[in-house]
Amino acid sequence: MALLGASGSIGTQALDVCRQHADRLSVVALSVHASTDMLVRAAREFGVAHVAVTDGAHRDDPILSELPTGCSCSFGHEALTDLVRLDDVDCVLNAVVGFAGIEAGFAALRADKVVTYANKESIVVGGDLLMPLARPGRLIPVDSEHSAIYQCLVGEQRRAPHAIWLTCSGGPFRGMTREQLARVTAADALRHPTWRMGPKITIDSATLMNKGLEVLEASQLFDVGIDDVTVLVHPQSHIHSMVEFADGSVKAQLGPSDMRLPIQYAFSYPERWEPPAPRVDWRTVSDLVFEAPDEETFGCLALAREAGRRGGTLPCAMSAANEVANRAFRENRCGFLDIEACVAHVMERSEVVPVESLGQLVDIDMRSRELAGRFLSRCVR
Ligand code: NDP
Ligand code: MG
Numbered sequence: 001m002a003l004l005g006a007s008g009s010i011g012t013q014a015l016d017v018c019r020q021h022a023d024r025l026s027v028v029a030l031s032v033h034a035s036t037d038m039l040v041r042a043a044r045e046f047g048v049a050h051v052a053v054t055d056g057a058h059r060d061d062p063i064l065s066e067l068p069t070g071c072s073c074s075f076g077h078e079a080l081t082d083l084v085r086l087d088d089v090d091c092v093l094n095a096v097v098g099f100a101g102i103e104a105g106f107a108a109l110r111a112d113k114v115v116t117y118a119n120k121e122s123i124v125v126g127g128d129l130l131m132p133l134a135r136p137g138r139l140i141p142v143d144s145e146h147s148a149i150y151q152c153l154v155g156e157q158r159r160a161p162h163a164i165w166l167t168c169s170g171g172p173f174r175g176m177t178r179e180q181l182a183r184v185t186a187a188d189a190l191r192h193p194t195w196r197m198g199p200k201i202t203i204d205s206a207t208l209m210n211k212g213l214e215v216l217e218a219s220q221l222f223d224v225g226i227d228d229v230t231v232l233v234h235p236q237s238h239i240h241s242m243v244e245f246a247d248g249s250v251k252a253q254l255g256p257s258d259m260r261l262p263i264q265y266a267f268s269y270p271e272r273w274e275p276p277a278p279r280v281d282w283r284t285v286s287d288l289v290f291e292a293p294d295e296e297t298f299g300c301l302a303l304a305r306e307a308g309r310r311g312g313t314l315p316c317a318m319s320a321a322n323e324v325a326n327r328a329f330r331e332n333r334c335g336f337l338d339i340e341a342c343v344a345h346v347m348e349r350s351e352v353v354p355v356e357s358l359g360q361l362v363d364i365d366m367r368s369r370e371l372a373g374r375f376l377s378r379c380v381r
Contacts, residue, residue, distance in 0.1 A: 001018060001025055001026065001027045001028065001029075001089070001090075001091050001092075001093065001267070002028065002029035002030075002031075002050075002083050002084055002086065002089040002091070002092045002093070002108075002113075003015065003018075003027060003029070003030050003031070003093045003095065004031045004080055004083065004084070004092065004093060004094050004095060004096050004101065004104055005031065005032070005033075005093075005094070005095035005096040005097065005101070005118075005119070006030040006031060006032055006038070006039065006042060006095070007032040007033075007035035007038040007039065007042075008095055008096075008097060008198050009196065009197050009198040009201075009259070010093075010095035010118045010142065010198070010259060010263065011032075011093070011095045012038075013259050013260050013263055014093050014095060014263050014267075015027070015042060015046075016260055016276065017260055017263050017264045017267060017276055018046065020274075020276055021264075021267070021268075021273060024268075024273070025267060027042075027046040027048055028048060028049050028050060028086065028088050028089060029048060029049070029050040029051065029052075029083045029086060029089055030042055030043060030046075030048050030050075030051050030052075031051065031052040031053070031054060031079070031080055031083060031096075032051075032052075032053060032054070033053070033054045033055045033096075033100075034053070034055045034057070034058050036053060036058050036061040036063050036064055037063055039051055039053065040063050040064065040066050040067055043067050043068055043071055044066070044067075044068055047068060048068065048071060049070070049071055049072065049088070050071065050072045050073075050074075050083055050086060051067065051071060051072070051073050051074075052073070052074050052075070052079035052080055052082070052083050053073065053074075053075050053079070054075075054076065054077050054079060054080060054100070056075045056076045058075075059075050077100070077103070080096070080103065080104040080107075081103055081104055081107040083104075084104055084107050084108040084111060084113060085107060085108075085111045089113060090113060090114060091113060091114040091115075091116060091267065092104075092108040092113045092114070092115050092116065093116045093118065093142070093263075093266075093267075094108065094115060094116070094117050094118060094119040094122070095118040095119065095142070096119050097119070097121075097198055097200050097201070098119075098121050098200065098319075098323050099121055099122065099125060099316075099319065099320060099323065099365050101119035101121065101122045102119075102121075102122035102125060102126050102358065102361065103358065105117065105119060105122045105123075105126070105130060106126070106129070106130060106133070106358060109130060109133040109134055109138065109139065110133060112135075112138070113138075114137075114138055114140065115134070115138060115139050115140070116140050116141075116142055116263070116266035116267060117139055117140065117141055117142055117143075117266075118142040118143060118263075120143055120213050120214065120217045121213065121319050121323070123216075123217045123220050123221065124213050124216040124217055124220070124315050124319055125315055125316040125319050125361055125365070126316075126355070126358065126361055127216075127217075127220030127221075128220075128311075128312075128354070128355040129355055129357070129358065129361075130220075131220055131221070131223075137269070137270075139221075140265075140266040140269050141217075141221055141262075141266065142259075142262050142263055142266050143214060143217060143262070144240045144241075144257075144259060144261075144262045145166050145167060145214055145218070145240055145241040146214070146217060146218060146221055146222075146241070147240070147253075147261075147262035147265055147266065148167075148239075148240035148241035148242075148252070148253035148262075149161070149164060149218065149221075149222060149241050149243055149253075150221075151253045151265065152241075152242070152243040152251040152252070152253055153222070153243060154270070156245070161222060161224060161228075161243040161244065161245060162228070162244050162245050162246045163224070163228045163229075163230065163243075163244040164218050164222065164224060164228060164229045164230070164241065164242070164243055164244070165230055165232045165241060165242035165243075165244065165250070165252075166211065166214055166215060166218060166229055166230065166231050166232065166241050167231075167232050167233075167234040167237070167239050167240060167241050167242070168208070168211045168231050168232065168233050168234065168293060169205070169233075169234070169235055169237045170233045170235050170291075170293070171205045171206045171207075171208060171210075171298075172188065172189060172191050172205075172206055173188075173189070173206055173298075174233065174235065174294075176297070177297065178297055178337065181297065181336050181337055182335060182336065182337050184206075184336045185332075186203070186329055186330045186331075186332065189202065189203050189206035189329075189336070190202050190203070197259075199330055200323070200326055200327075200330075203326045203329060203330060203339075204322070204326060206336070207298060207300040207326075207336070207339050207340065208293065208295075208298040208300050208301040209300035209301070209303075209304060209322050209326075209339070209343070211231050211293070211301055211304075212300050212301045212302075212303065212304020212305060212307075212308075213304060213319065215229045215231065215301075215304060215305060215308060216304060216307070216308040216315055219308055226305055226308040226309050227309070231292075231293045231301065232290050232291075232292075232293075233290065233291045233292065233293050234288070234289065234290050235289055236285070236287060236288060236289065237257045238254050238255075238257075238280070238285060238288060239252045239253070239254050239288065240252075240253050240254065240255065240262075241253065254280075254282075255280065256277045256278060256279065256280050258276070258277035258278075260276035260277050261275070261276060261277055263276075264276045298340075299340040299344070300322070300339065300340050300343060303318065303340065303343050303344055303347060304318060306347070307347060310352055311352070312352045312353055312354050312355060313350070313351075313352055313353055313354075313355055313360070313361070313364050314347060314350055314352045316355075316361050316364045316365055316368065317346050317347060317350035317364055317368040318343055318346070318347055318368075319365075320346070320364070320365045320366075320368035320369050320372065321342050321343045321345070321346035321347070321368050321369075321371070321372040322339065322342075322343050323369070324342070324369050324372035324373055324376065325338060325339040325342035325343060325372060325376060326339060328342075328376045328379075333376060333379070334376050334379040335379065338376065338379045341375075342372050342375050342376055343372075345371070345372075345375045346368050346371050346372050346375070349371060350364075350368065
C-alpha cells in the first residue's frame with residue numbers, strides 16, 4: 001500500500017485498517033504535506049521504505065533524522081508521483097485534500113495500480129481525463145456514498161444504474177434560514193452531527209458543497225447524468241446511498257457511520273473482511289427519515305449541479321473557488337454566505353471549454369484561485 005495524505009482524517013483511519021489487517025496489508029509508502037512528526041511515527045510503526053513530504057519547507061525538520069534506517073524521503077509535489085509508481089506498490093490510497101491530489105491520481109492510474117480514491121475534488125475536476133484511464137475494478141471509491149453505490153452495483157449486469165439517491169446528513173445548519181447562516185462561525189460549522197472529518201470537508205458539509213461535489217463525483221464514477229443523481233437528506237446517516245434500477249427496484253447500503261468501513265472495503269474488494277467498526281444493532285434504530293434538501297438556502301448545491309450540467313472546465317473553476325473561500329471562512333476572513341457568493345462570482349466569469357489536459361486544469365485552477373482571492377479581499381468582516 002502507498003497511503004497519500006497519511007496524516008489526515010482518512011489517512012489515519014486507513015492506517016487503523018492496515019493495523020487491523022497487518023497479515024493482509026503491508027504499508028510501503030506514506031506521504032504527508034507538513035505533519036512530519038506523524039509521518040515519522042507511522043513510518044517507524046509500519047517499517048515503511050519510502051516517504052514523501054510535499055511541503056518543501058519541512059525539508060530540514062530535525063524529526064526526519066528518526067525515520068527508519070534505509071527509508072527514502074523525498075520532498076515537493078513530484079515526490080507523490082514517484083511514490084505511486086514504485087514497483088512494490090500494488091494499491092494506492094489517494095487521501096490528499098483538494099486539487100493537490102490530482103497529479104498523483106493520474107500517475108497511479110497510468111501506472112496501472114489499484115487506486116482507492118478519497119480525493120473527490122480531483123474526480124470532479126479531472127474526471128473527463130481520469131475515468132478513461134480506469135480499468136474495471138481499478139478505481140474504487142472511498143467516499144461513503146460512492147462506496148455504497150459501488151457495493152449496490154456488485155452483481156448487476158449493467159454497471160450503469162438508472163438513477164442514484166445520494167444521501168446527505170444535512171450538515172450542522174439544516175433547517176436554518178439565510179439570516180441565521182449569515183452569522184454562523186467556523187467553530188459552529190466544525191461541529192458536524194454524524195461524521196468526524198478533516199476541516200475542509202467539514203465546512204463543505206455545512207455549505208452542502210460537499211454534496212454538490214459528490215453529485216459530480218457520482219456522475220463521473222458511475223456514468224450517469226447530473227439530473228439522475230438525486231440528493232436525499234437523511235439525518236441519521238444509516239443509509240449511505242441507494243441505487244435505482246430500470247425496473248424501479250432500489251438497493252441501499254447501510255452500516256455504521258464510520259469511514260473505516262468504506263476504506264476497508266476499497267482495500268479488500270472484492271472480498272469482505274472482519275468489521276473495522278462496531279456493528280449496528282438495527283433493533284435499536286426506529287427512524288429512517290428522508291427529506292429534500294433546501295437548495296435555496298444552501299446555494300452551493302445548486303451551483304455545483306450547474307457546474308456539472310455545463311461540464312467541461314467549469315467544475316475546475318468552481319472547485320478552486322470553493323477551496324479558496326472554504327479556507328478564508330476557516331481563517332475568519334469571510335462570512336459563511338461569502339463562500340457561495342465567491343463560487344458564483346468565479347463561475348460567472350469562467351469560460352467553459354472541454355477538458356483537454358492536466359496542464360490546462362492546473363492553469364484554470366490557478367486563475368480561478370486568483371479571481372476568488374480578489375473577490376474575498378473585498379469581503380468585509
Ligand atoms: P485532512 O485535511 O484531514 O487530511 C488531508 C491530508 O492531505 C493530510 O495528510 C495532509 O497533510 C495532506 N495534504 C494537505 N495539503 C496537501 C497538499 N497541498 N499536497 C499534498 N498533501 C496535502 O483531509 P481528509 O482526510 O478529511 O480528506 C481527504 C480527502 O478525502 C478529501 O478530498 C475529502 O473530500 C475526502 N473525504 C474525506 C472524508 C472524511 O471523513 N474525512 C470522507 C469522504 C471523503 P498534513 O497533515 O501534513 O497537512
Ligand atoms: Mg461522502
